[in-house]
Amino acid sequence: MVRISLDVMGGDYGPQVVIPGAAKALERHPDIRFLLYGLEADCLALLDQYPALKKNSTFHASELAVSMDEKPSQALRRGRGKSSMWQSIDAINAGVSDVAVSAGNTGALMAMSMFCLRTMGGIQRPAIAAIWPTLKGESIVLDVGATIGADAQQLVDFALMGGAMARALFETDKPTIGLLNVGVEEVKGQDDVKEAGRLIREMNPDNFEYFGFVEGNDIGRGTVDVVVTEGFSGNIALKTAEGTARQIAEYLRAAMSRTLMAKIGYVLAKGAFDRVREKMDPRKVNGGVFLGLNGIVIKSHGGTDAEGFAAAIDVGYDMVRNGLKDKIENDLKKYHALRSTEDTTDGMSEVQS
Structure with a gap:
């Protein structure tokens, strides 16, 4: 089972796109278990319209949603621990989710991801691929x-x-x-x-x-x-x-x-x-x-529709199924071990000379 946490409030249309998109992704990947984070008043009635999704999901109520035009620093201060965006990322940190998907504010999502998950050892800055x-x-x-x-x-x-x-x-x-x-x-x-x-x-x-x-x-x-x-x-x-x-x-x-x-x-x-x-x-x-973090985060286009959001979920699903995080960690370890060996060899050559 692949556990995917969703920022249901993210994007230009929020639950109106995220919930139908999740339902489409579930049809393609029945082994997904969703963790949904959003405002109860905006989500629960819509979720009732998708019984298969509701059966394969756990809904967690959030106190607030990060707006698309909010500054990253402001979103981090205001939304830490309380927003649907933060909670969907923190689910990875807590070990209950394998990947988070959000269509929300890119700057806020990156700021929260870096603050919550931190970068992998040896990585100075993450990248969006x-x-x-x-x-x-x-x-x-x-x-x-x-x-x-x-x-x-x-x-x-x-x-x-x-x-x-x-x-x-x-x-x-x-x-x-x-x-x-x-x-x-x-x-x-x-x-x-x-x-x-x-x-x-x-x-x-x-x-x-x-x-x-x-x-x-x-x-x-x-x-x-x-x-x-x-x-x-x-x-x-x-x-x-x-x-x-x-x-x-x-x-x-x-x-x-x-x-x-x-x-x-x-x-x-x-x-x-x-x-x-x-x-x-x-x-x-x-x-x-988002690459270079201690966890996988997927950023969907904010203005996409349900089919587009389902495609973003598909990417997250594939990254988990194919062990993206382990592959990156192994490659980084191999590279830094090689650099360490080269630095040692260069140091010995300087001493001998």
């Missing part, structure tokens, strides 16, 4: 907003965590990893990115393959399984891709309704258009994973 549709299937991009600016060591940490997530999600033993850069040549880019590339090459990892530098157009191509960058550029790339997908959809909709012949052509090619629409549907890849 997004699943990205590509021409070859799916890739992982991180960080997409948790850390604005990152030094070389943090980028190496992101590569290790992204590689572990790829092995958990894609069921591959040796995913390919690339560093996002302004060019593929080794002389291009910021010093931290070039230094991170050097560190990863010297690491000679046995659990992922370092591809080298990749550019923005490589993300959609699926050139690598994992694209590593810092949160500022990663978030811009994510929002740009989402906006472009909506723009193309609007172009197609307008073109198909312009003339009678266009409408007839749309009817004849409807199956193909439906497949394109499904590929471009952001709900299918909803769910950013």
Whole structure:
């Protein structure tokens, strides 16, 4: 059984999306046990409409909900111990949940997650990893907003965590990893990115393959399984891709309704258009994973619908089933043990000289 705690009040629509979304996820994964945290007045009547979900859930009343525009520091002070967001995260800390899912305020969710769960040993800053549709299937991009600016060591940490997530999600033993850069040549880019590339090459990892530098157009191509960058550029790339997908959809909709012949052509090619629409549907890849914490937290888009929220739950379910946390911890231990050995060897060489 996979135990999943939900911030029922999170997102633009709260229980109206979270509860139906949980019901959809339960249909796909009958071995889920939900822990629901929310305001009684907003949740219980709606929960009664989903008897299967109610049977496989435990509801816990919260005193307040974190608003979408609340500052992280304010949400942390006001909501600690009392909000549905905090309680869903703290359930992991208490050992009664395997993963928390929220569509709430991203800044507040990250602040509470870091305060409640803490970062793993050796990790300076966590990252948000997004699943990205590509021409070859799916890739992982991180960080997409948790850390604005990152030094070389943090980028190496992101590569290790992204590689572990790829092995958990894609069921591959040796995913390919690339560093996002302004060019593929080794002389291009910021010093931290070039230094991170050097560190990863010297690491000679046995659990992922370092591809080298990749550019923005490589993300959609699926050139690598994992694209590593810092949160500022990663978030811009994510929002740009989402906006472009909506723009193309609007172009197609307008073109198909312009003339009678266009409408007839749309009817004849409807199956193909439906497949394109499904590929471009952001709900299918909803769910950013907070990596680097002592627990798994999934961030859903705040404005998604029930199908999108169910997809975020699916991501959390897969991460638990495939042992994401253990994979990250093992990779970090292996890397830090290697660094410790190298530092000792370098120290002995200096003494001998």
